[in-house]
Amino acid sequence: MPDTFPMFPWSCMALVLALAGCGSNAPLKAGTPSIEQRLLELERRMDTMEARFAVAPPYRNKAEIQAHIQELEAERAELLIRYLPQHPAIQDIDRMLWILDKQLKELE
Secondary structure: OOOOOOHHHHHHHHHHHHHHHHOOOOOOOOOOOOHHHHHHHHHHHHHHHHHHOOOOOOOOOHHHHHHHHHHHHHHHHHHHHHOOOOOHHHHHHHHHHHHHHHHHHHHO
């Protein structure tokens, strides 16, 4: 005997109506920042991050690059007296030296 009221479509309809009722347009709590406030906060954070990680302009000529390489090598030698090569400060210098070496090769 066929069902006069199929169960599946009715259960789907009940689920849709229940989920539609879950949406709320309630006002934000007093302590919750508005979207505009959150956007301003994110922009401020981005400005802070950009200022913190400002990129130095590339050196213009071979002499400037070589002078900076010598300064970094001297600083690295001083740090190696106290620290191992795995120290973050020494690794930072190694990265800068690698970049300067690449810049020097591009000029040649």
